[in-house]
Each structure stands twice: as structure tokens, then as C-alpha cells.
Amino acid sequence: MNIPGLKPAGGCGGGCSSKEKGADLHRRDFLKSGAAMASVTLAPGVTLMAMGSGVAAAANPDVRWGLLIDAGKCPSDCSACVSACSNEHGWENHGEDTDPQWIRKVTLKDRATGHENSLPVMCQHCENPPCVDVCPTGASFKREDGIVLVDRHTCIGCRYCMMACPFKARSFVHHPVEGQKASTPRGNGTVEGCNMCVHKLDRGDGTTACVEACNATGNNAMIFGDLNDPESDISKALANYPSIELRSDLRLNLGVRYQNI
Amino acid sequence: MERIIYRELKSTPQLWGLIVVLGAFIAAAAAVVLYIEHHGHIVTGMNNQIVWGVPHVFAIFLIVAASGALNVSSIGSVFGKKAYKPTARLSSLLAMSLLMGGLAVLVLDLGRPDRLIVAMTKYNFKSIFAWNVLLYTGFLGIVAVYLYAQMARGVHAVALKTAGLAAFLWRLALTTGTGSIFGWLVARQAYDAAIMAPMFIAMSFSFGLAMFMLVMIGTCTITGRRYGPKIRTRQARLLGIFVAVVLYFTAVQHLTNIYATEHHGVERFILLEGGIYTALFWIGQIFLGGIVPLALLFHPKLDVKRSLVILAALLVVMGGLIQLYIIVIGGQAYPLEIFPGYEVSSSFSDGVVNSYTPTALEFILGFGGVALALLITSLGMKFLRILPTNLSDANVSREEMGDS
Numbered sequence: 001m002n003i004p005g006l007k008p009a010g011g012c013g014g015g016c017s018s019k020e021k022g023a024d025l026h027r028r029d030f031l032k033s034g035a036a037m038a039s040v041t042l043a044p045g046v047t048l049m050a051m052g053s054g055v056a057a058a059a060n061p062d063v064r065w066g067l068l069i070d071a072g073k074c075p076s077d078c079s080a081c082v083s084a085c086s087n088e089h090g091w092e093n094h095g096e097d098t099d100p101q102w103i104r105k106v107t108l109k110d111r112a113t114g115h116e117n118s119l120p121v122m123c124q125h126c127e128n129p130p131c132v133d134v135c136p137t138g139a140s141f142k143r144e145d146g147i148v149l150v151d152r153h154t155c156i157g158c159r160y161c162m163m164a165c166p167f168k169a170r171s172f173v174h175h176p177v178e179g180q181k182a183s184t185p186r187g188n189g190t191v192e193g194c195n196m197c198v199h200k201l202d203r204g205d206g207t208t209a210c211v212e213a214c215n216a217t218g219n220n221a222m223i224f225g226d227l228n229d230p231e232s233d234i235s236k237a238l239a240n241y242p243s244i245e246l247r248s249d250l251r252l253n254l255g256v257r258y259q260n261i
Numbered sequence: 262m263e264r265i266i267y268r269e270l271k272s273t274p275q276l277w278g279l280i281v282v283l284g285a286f287i288a289a290a291a292a293v294v295l296y297i298e299h300h301g302h303i304v305t306g307m308n309n310q311i312v313w314g315v316p317h318v319f320a321i322f323l324i325v326a327a328s329g330a331l332n333v334s335s336i337g338s339v340f341g342k343k344a345y346k347p348t349a350r351l352s353s354l355l356a357m358s359l360l361m362g363g364l365a366v367l368v369l370d371l372g373r374p375d376r377l378i379v380a381m382t383k384y385n386f387k388s389i390f391a392w393n394v395l396l397y398t399g400f401l402g403i404v405a406v407y408l409y410a411q412m413a414r415g416v417h418a419v420a421l422k423t424a425g426l427a428a429f430l431w432r433l434a435l436t437t438g439t440g441s442i443f444g445w446l447v448a449r450q451a452y453d454a455a456i457m458a459p460m461f462i463a464m465s466f467s468f469g470l471a472m473f474m475l476v477m478i479g480t481c482t483i484t485g486r487r488y489g490p491k492i493r494t495r496q497a498r499l500l501g502i503f504v505a506v507v508l509y510f511t512a513v514q515h516l517t518n519i520y521a522t523e524h525h526g527v528e529r530f531i532l533l534e535g536g537i538y539t540a541l542f543w544i545g546q547i548f549l550g551g552i553v554p555l556a557l558l559f560h561p562k563l564d565v566k567r568s569l570v571i572l573a574a575l576l577v578v579m580g581g582l583i584q585l586y587i588i589v590i591g592g593q594a595y596p597l598e599i600f601p602g603y604e605v606s607s608s609f610s611d612g613v614v615n616s617y618t619p620t621a622l623e624f625i626l627g628f629g630g631v632a633l634a635l636l637i638t639s640l641g642m643k644f645l646r647i648l649p650t651n652l653s654d655a656n657v658s659r660e661e662m663g664d665s
Contacts (some may be wrong), residue, residue: 004354093608095310097308097616100610109604123608130448136390137383157372159312160390166448168597168609171309172372175301188301189372246599250447261600 023137061144065129065196065255066227067211067232069119070241071108072260076118077129079105081222084213085122088197090181091171101172102194103210108261111154117261120210120222123148123169123194125255133172140191147196148228155190162191166247169193173202214236227255262463265347267412267646275483276643283636290629293622294369300440302372310615316370316482318585319627323363323634324397324439325461327375327579329469329503330578331356332402333496334411335432338425344492347649350479353408355473355634356432357401362634366626389441403428412646413537435461443588450527451592456517460510464581467503471577474500476638478571480648489654494564497573501558504577508551511584523601530595530614531587538591541583547658550580590617 057097069216082103086092103122109115126150132148133142139155142148150161150170162170170193177186183199185194211224225234237259244261245254269275297304307314337345345352368377384391407424409417440461448451474496480489515532518524520628531538557563557573594615599605605612642648 039455081628087297095608097310097610098303100309104607104609104611105602106605106607106609106611108600111602111604130446132385133387134390134446135385136388136394137379138385153384154376156371156376156380158380158390159372160388160442162309162312163593164446164448166597167599168310168611172302172312174303174308247448 013052018177026035044252059143059147060147062228064146064227065201065210066125066146066225066234067196067256068223068237068259069256070221070223070259071119072119074117075219076107076116078104078219080195080213080217080219081120081129081210084209085194086211088181088200089195090179090186091192096178097171098174100192101175101180102169102171102192108198119258119261121167121169121246122256123196124252125194125196127253127255129252130164130166130250134160136160138224143198145201148193149195149198150193152185152187152190152192157189157191159191161255162210166250166252167216265649266349266647266651268650269646270480270484270639270648272643273484276639279483279638280636280654281450283632283639286625286632287629287636289368290626290632293625293629294374297370297622297626298374298387302310306393306617306619307623308615308617310610311590311617311632313589313593314625315590315623316366316617316618317589318582319630320363320367320370321442321589322437322585323359323366323630325436325465326399326468326472327356327359327363327465327583328379328436328439328462329465329467330359330473331428331432332466332470333473334407335425335429338411338422339429341504344495347652348492350408350411350645350647351353351477351480351638351642353428354406354472354645354647355476356469357404357408358634358637358641359469360397361637362630362632365633366630368602369626371524382465389438389445393435393442396431396438400431400605402430403431432465433462436465439465449592450524450598450599451531451595453590454514454517455513456510456514460514463503463506463510464584467500467507467577469505469652470496470500471574471581473580474533474570474574476566476635478574480642481652484648486648487651487653488565489565489652491654492652493567493570497563497570499557500574500577501555503559504555507584508547508555511546511551525586526598527595531591535591535594538594540589541591545583546580549576550583554580574610578637583612591635593617 023115026184066103082122085103088104090096091102093099093101103120105118106121110118126236127146129140129142129148132142134140136156136158137156139153140148140152140161141151155217159172161170162168162172170191173186173188179185184195192205197205200208211222214220214222223234223237225232227235227238229235230239238257243257243258243259245252281323305314327602331352333345334349334356336342337349337352368374371377380394384394386392403424410421410424437458440458443452444457445452474493514615515528516527531542535542539543554573554576557569557576560566560569563569594617596605596612596614598608599611622644
């Protein structure tokens with residue numbers, strides 16, 4: 001893939017300071033932005049980038065990012081969050097079993113009452129993520145601000161994290177990827193999933209693409225914010241109204257919570 | 262009675278023919294690996310719901326059978342049964358080669374097999390997968406030392422027994438690790454069960470000894486060396502006990518699940534309503550892979566009918582592959598319970614049984630691993646003094662046969 005102003009830096013992990021010499025201004029600005037990523041040339045024309053130490057370094061340990069989803073405000077015929085995620089990160093779902101889905105709309109029907117609900121499901125950004133536990137190389141990792149990510153440099157494509165995830169939040173890239181977004185590195189043979197728009201957070205947007213899209217529809221079914229800040233909108237909403245986490249029996253302490261299921 | 266004399270296999274057209282055939286399987290598997298590497302896993306039957314497929318079934322079978330193939334060595338050195346000692350070298354060699362075959366399949370099915378170096382240099386010690394990398398490489402090292410001790414002249418009996426004990430304990434740890442790959446998965450209804458580890462150990466005893474007996478009988482047939490009916494029958498009866506133990510663990514696994522209401526769904530799926538998985542379970546795993554070999558291996562005429570042993574061992578191997586297919590793929594086919602109590606639907610196969618149609622590519626890769634294991638074993642026997650020239654019952658002395 002071609003990233004404007006960003007030249008392949010070889011397989012040097014996160015830092016690569018010696019390579020910065022001679023790099024153009026564009027690239028230096030990019031690194032300074034805090035969204036530093038390492039890149040490696042896999043084959044002619046295919047560059048894989050990893051959210052490595054640069055991203056981890058940008059995380060604030062005092063923050064825990066989270067999402068609150070109000071199923072009562074989420075219409076069954078709306079998938080604005082899904083489209084926004086797809087556009088933001090460059091994954092496409094054509095309806096094949098092998099296509100990635102970082103976020104999906106799930107329809108629930110209460111077996112006892114027949115009541116129906118619709119809600120989005122994505123990586124729940126567990127405090128104790130099973131995917132991180134089982135990853136043999138440590139490619140699955142959790143940032144200090146609670147975001148669970150995959151380091152594309154060290155993912156060997158074993159898919160054990162997909163076996164371990166209770167929410168089917170991860171997808172495996174089944175074929176070579178073209179036309180990637182500069183902010184979201186992807187690669188054939190590696191695992192990916194919702195990264196809570198880490199690139200947007202690190203550049204100070206303070207929200208995610210799915211939440212922006214949901215608000216734009218006027219449904220306002222999703223709130224993004226800092227779970228550790230008692231004054232944040234999400235903390236206030238959680239304090240005032242009942243909410244649940246999925247598979248609470250697993251005691252994973254999720255970063256995503258739901259209301260009105 | 263003659264002395265037990267170990268000799269390399271002679272170069273015969275049959276042996277070289279076998280090596281050429283195995284080489285062809287390996288070449289086909291290598292071509293498949295390059296093809297998948299180039300196109301991605303889209304060319305396989307695996308998808309985002311069934312993330313582990315037929316290659317994993319073969320890989321886990323070979324890895325589990327590897328530790329079990331060491332049984333004969335362990336029984337000889339650690340438990341002092343002399344009748345097993347003449348075939349102990351083959352047991353050790355086969356254990357190493359089966360593990361190499363299984364690991365080859367596992368590694369070559371990775372999304373990024375080119376990053377194997379990452380798996381060997383970066384460890385997350387909370388991952389049972391990472392532990393397994395160490396357990397597998399450690400097993401190869403320890404069994405290599407053990408095999409050397411078995412083959413070298415002048416090795417003290419205590420040293421040999423110590424090496425045998427280390428290898429035996431290590432293989433127990435190894436299979437515990439393999440079973441725990443599934444046993445420690447809390448997310449899925451079909452896994453998350455401590456019984457996986459001991460059940461995998463029982464499976465390894467059974468599959469490993471079946472593979473050992475097939476290789477032993479096959480080699481003796483090709484080379485014309487004798488494999489006396491008494492020693493053969495004794496090993497076959499032991500296989501029968503292992504088959505029974507696997508059936509016992511399988512029964513306990515399912516009965517435990519049936520008792521807990523939360524597992525009724527997955528048990529109903531595997532045992533009653535799972536279509537292909539239910540058919541494979543009852544016909545493939547339990548009847549053909551369990552009950553029939555059990556009946557054959559305790560047949561009163563077993564010592565005069567070698568074909569019964571061969572058929573039983575083949576059925577045990579087939580039943581083992583089927584059992585792993587049900588565990589690995591059946592376990593993924595059953596939908597994740599993310600919303601208990603709700604009917605669930607989505608574009609990502611929520612709430613439905615996941616479908617999987619394995620492709621020929623995956624089978625070719627799997628059989629390539631089997632071929633690699635058998636090729637290493639054949640070459641090992643060709644160039645090293647692994648197998649005795651004569652394993653007639655008279656040669657494995659009356660005293661040795663009488664220690665049971």
C-alpha cells in the first residue's frame with residue numbers, strides 16, 4: 001500500500017529512529033502526531049504497518065475508554081455505525097463467510113416474550129481480554145487506556161484469539177488487501193478487529209467513527225468517553241441508568257456496556 | 262535364542278518406492294502451502310466462524326499421537342517390561358517424527374508462516390500456545406537424548422531409566438498442554454472443561470500405539486523382518502485397553518455436560534441434532550473408532566490373525582481423526598452463546614450453526630504432515646540401527662514374555 005509521505009522503514013518494530021534521518025517532513029509530522037506506526041514491505045506494492053510502541057506510548061493510563069450503547073434507541077433498520085466503521089477502516093463485507101466484520105448489527109428476540117431488539121456488537125475491550133491471554137506472541141495486547149489491539153508485526157495468524165473471544169469480535173484477513181486506509185494498517189493472514197478508532201483518539205478527536213455516525217442519524221444510541229472520569233457523559237449515564245455487560249458471567253469487565261436490551 | 266541385533270533397513274525397491282510415494286505427498290503439500298500463502302486462506306474452506314479446520318485436525322492428531330508413540334519406550338525403560346525393549350528405539354524415533362509432521366502442518370497453516378521466527382522469539386507466557394512451543398521443542402530434545410541413550414553402547418541402566426522417566430513425564434506435560442488448548446477456552450460451550458487434558462492423554466496413548474503398530478507391521482512386511490505374534494498380540498491387547506479408556510473419558514465428558522443445564526444445547530447438538538457431527542460421533546468415533554476395534558483387539562483369535570490387528574489399528578486412527586474433527590470443528594460450529602435466552606440473528610452468523618466445507622487443499626496439507634512423519638521414520642530406520650533383525654517370539658525370550 002502507498003501511504004503519502006511514509007516510506008517503508010523495514011522490519012524494525014516500533015522505533016526506527018535512524019531511519020528518520022532523511023525522511024521528509026511529512027513523515028516526521030506523522031510520527032510526531034503520536035499515531036506512530038511501524039511499517040514493513042511484505043512484497044512489492046504491499047506494505048504492512050503495525051500499531052506498535054508508538055501507539056502504546058500515546059495511551060494515557062489514567063483513562064479507560066468505553067462505549068455505552070442504548071439498544072432502545074437503536075432502530076433495527078439502521079446500520080450507520082457499521083457503514084461508518086467500514087469506511088473509516090477500509091474493511092468490506094460482501095456477505096461472504098470470509099469477509100471481515102469489525103462491527104455488526106445483531107437482532108435479539110426474547111424467547112419468552114417475543115420482544116425484539118437490535119444493537120451493534122464489536123470488540124468489547126475487556127479489562128481481562130481472553131484474546132490477550134491466549135496470544136502466543138503477545139500480538140494481541142491491551143493499551144494502558146483499555147483499548148485492545150492487534151500488533152500486525154507480531155501476529156502470526158494462528159487465530160487462537162478468535163477461538164478465545166466470547167463475542168466473535170475478530171476477523172481473519174483471508175486474502176491480500178488492497179486500497180488500505182493510511183490510518184488503519186491491515187494485512188493478509190493476520191487478525192483484526194475494532195480498535196476503538198485509536199488513530200482518531202490519538203489525534204484528539206475524542207470519539208469514534210461509529211459514534212459520530214450514530215449521532216449524525218439523530219438516534220444518539222451510542223456514547224463514547226472515559227469510564228474513569230466521573231464527570232464524563234458516559235460515566236454519568238452509567239451512574240443514572242441500569243446497564244449490563246455481555247457474558248458478565250465471565251467477569252471480564254468490559255469497556256462496552258448496553259442499556260435497554 | 263538369538264541375540265537381539267539392530268540393523269539398518271536394506272535398500273530394497275519396496276523401501277525406495279515407499280519413500281518416493283511419501284515424497285510425492287510432501288511435494289503436493291508444499292505446493293498447497295505456496296498456493297495458500299499466495300492467495301490467502303480464502304482458497305481453503307475455513308472462514309471467520311470456523312477458524313481452525315482440517316489442517317488442525319491432522320496437526321493435533323499427529324502431535325497427540327507423537328507423545329503416545331513413546332509408550333512402548335516408556336513401558337520398556339521406565340516400567341521395566343523387557344518385552345517392549347527391542348521396539349523401544351522405533352517408538353522414540355516415531356514419537357519425534359510424528360511430532361515434526363504435526364508441527365509442520367500447524368506452522369504451515371498459519372496466516373503468516375513466514376513469521377515463525379516471531380513465534381520462537383516472542384513469548385506471552387500466559388498463553389498455553391506459547392507454553393506448547395516450549396513443550397514441543399523440549400520433547401524433541403529430550404527424546405533425542407533418550408534415543409541416543411537407547412542406541413549408544415555402554416550407557417548405564419540408571420542413566421537410560423532417568424532419560425526414559427524424563428521423557429515420560431515430559432510427554433504427560435506435553436499432552437496436558439495440547440488438551441488445555443481447548444480446556445482453557447472459556448468462551449465456547451464445547452470447550453472450557455478440565456477433562457480435556459486427561460482425555461487428550463488417554464487419546465495419545467491410543468492413537469500413538471495404533472500408529473506405532475501400523476508402522477511396525479508395515480515395516481516388517483516390507484522388509485521381511487519377523488514380528489512375533491505373541492509380542493504383537495500383547496501390544497494389541499494394550500491398545501484395546503487404551504481404546505476403552507478413551508471411550509470412558511468420552512462418556513464422562515458428555516455425561517458431565519449433560520448434567521449442567523447450560524450445556525444442554527451443545528450436547529444436544531453433538532449427540533442428537535448436529536447432522537454430520539452427530540453421525541460422525543456415533544458411527545465414526547464411538548462405533549467404528551471405539552466399539553469395533555475394542556471387539557477386534559480382544560478377539561480370541563487375535564494372535565493368529567494379523568489382519569485383525571491391522572484393521573483395529575486403522576479404525577483407531579480413523580476414529581481418532583474423527584474425534585478431533587468433532588472437537589475442533591464441531592466445537593466451533595455450535596454458535597457462541599453471547600445472549601443467553603435470546604434468539605439471535607446477524608450478518609455474522611450469530612445464532613446459527615456455522616458451516617464448513619473442507620477443501621482438498623486442506624486434506625493434502627494434512628496428509629503431507631503424515632507423509633513427512635513417515636518419511637522421517639523410514640529414513641531413520643534406513644540409516645540408523647533402529648529395528649531388530651528378528652522379533653520372533655522365540656527371540657523376545659520366554660522370560661521376557663513372561664513378565665506380564
